[in-house]
Amino acid sequence: MRINENFLKLKESYLFATVGKKTAEYRAAHPEKKVIRLSIGDVTLPLAPAVIAAMHRAVDDMAKKETFKGYGPDATCYGYDALLDSILSSYARKGVALEKGDIFISDGAKSDCGNILDIFSAENTVLIPDPVYPAYFDVNVMAGRNIVFAEASEKNAFLPMPDDTVKADIIYICSPNNPTGAAYTKAQLKAWVDYANRQGAVILYDAAYEYFVNDPALARSIYQVEGAKECAIELCSYSKTAGFTGVRCGYTVVPKELIRGGASLNRLWARRQSTKFNGTSYITQMGAAAVFTEEGEKQISANIGYYRNNAKIITDCLDRLGIFYTGGKHSPYVWMKCPGNMTSWEFFDYLLENANVVGTPGSGFGKNGEGFFRLTAFGTEEDTREACARIQALLGK
């Protein structure tokens, strides 16, 4: 018996644990201070009424023999028609034509962004942006893949572009990015698509934050770019779009046009999912199907608008202070440069002690995150305003 020894190469991440520990210690030492967390990575607004109503109806369906639902309708995509139709209509509004068979319903993009690797050889080289959501890195370490990085920095506004001298088989792109909030234009993504097609590589495009995009020049789906169906898998999520972090629903698009090694990746993924997955809750799916209805979109847009306004409060503050940042406009994340050449953790301590505001040190997202700091828009408007007033008072001195 041998364990998967690649697991021993994983580094323990103490990022959020240390943030939590330092915050708790400060609170214990200063019980009179009101500490505000601009570090929240989870949504805080409740589900939209249209989603709630659809879920109640679905629960009632499960209570009666005539309407009870067992295993999902199809062992490959597992999607109920109501959900698949609403996803197709949402894509159509973005100018993207897909077919039902291209779409796989899952319990969330995080599962799929690791599980999708099952269909690829462990011999492949993976290209991952730095900084980025740490799971991309860890899931590939677990599989023993060779990893190279696309270097993001202030110089390229945290939007690295492809380099033909770098050979890669699998390319992760997250746009709008976590943690930097930076979002690619369609023209920039076209360069990535062309690079992937030249290399015979596959792009894993994480579109979890696409609903925050508010500029037609920026991509909301990689399939808005010509040639993407021949090289890209798109990972989508209801988590940030509709507050589903605790409900768990996502969808992954593997176009039938995507062929590698003579094999249809759509068929390989269908086989993977039918063998190692058994679908997403009927109740969850009915809730998700309500998201892209007229009523649902109106309600979730209001929620996204609330978070977007918080982001604007933060970026307005940084604009006044003349601090470099990315994100915030098309993302719930604002990625600011630490003032006075502080390291990420130095600024964390400085902000906690002097403004009683908690953020997330950028160095936790990769080596290029050092000297940067992530603020999020998922708090309340009142807290966000107060935190920014304190930051202004502290850094505007």
Added chain:
Amino acid sequence: MRINENFLKLKESYLFATVGKKTAEYRAAHPEKKVIRLSIGDVTLPLAPAVIAAMHRAVDDMAKKETFKGYGPDATCYGYDALLDSILSSYARKGVALEKGDIFISDGAKSDCGNILDIFSAENTVLIPDPVYPAYFDVNVMAGRNIVFAEASEKNAFLPMPDDTVKADIIYICSPNNPTGAAYTKAQLKAWVDYANRQGAVILYDAAYEYFVNDPALARSIYQVEGAKECAIELCSYSKTAGFTGVRCGYTVVPKELIRGGASLNRLWARRQSTKFNGTSYITQMGAAAVFTEEGEKQISANIGYYRNNAKIITDCLDRLGIFYTGGKHSPYVWMKCPGNMTSWEFFDYLLENANVVGTPGSGFGKNGEGFFRLTAFGTEEDTREACARIQALLGK
């Protein structure tokens, strides 16, 4: 770019597709006949009222800011306390003491029975019963593992016992078994536990059907056997216990005592799940937490009793006919020998044409399934009675 070429070694399974196609063809040719399906592998009774009520409450929680739930409570096990406590109490009633940290909440046992392999080296040899649930085989083919079989047959009543001359690192056991319905006694399982501990192997024990067991000599959990915490991972599901096939909830037990290659498998699995999974729906978990309450157990026991009575109708019929079978008493599955030395598919056709009853050919579950046939108890009582009367009339001639 290379795909995972192990996928090309997978055989397409046409079992259920062919059953469906032949049934549809017969129906089209004989619209006047009432065809009864004793091939249903899915539950058909609705969710218990206690579960429905808990789910409605949970949906309401998601509608209000004060009670809204985002990401699950813990990035390793993802279980809410109410659910973990109810699982611990259910184990306690079986005489098994576990701790919360041993239990991982998932979206179902099928996901975990494949995903758990991530923590083991692809070099390991896997021992799989034949016949058995085909996913065990396929997930290991995908990972390129060497596979050997524990041969089940009429001779050992489809309960193969360990053989010390066979070297294995990972051992799948499903008890009560799908498709044979055969269930190990605690004494028989002890032999497997001792074998695994001698070999330094890990048992993956699929307990999905444990709630059908109605005899204290038979195991409901492998942890009822001494030494199991040192070698066994138990995969549990609400699917058949509480009709959750369309709701998706399971739990996997990895005791802290389980060490292989110097590593805690509990910690490896925690790392796998925190990296490649993001928890199970809060609504689902609250529904599941209601299953093992006093009210919930009473209601699901009534449902299980209904299915068990159907199984008895089938086994009584086979007893009268003097046909060898396993299962049915502690399982929703009855595994019968095809009469007259027919092959599985010959008997399928014979039964469909002459009794208008549909079952599942045993040969679809492995080479040792040839000449056997699976009937299930998940239909209605009326249909089960009528189907058995027809079988009696046909085979009792």
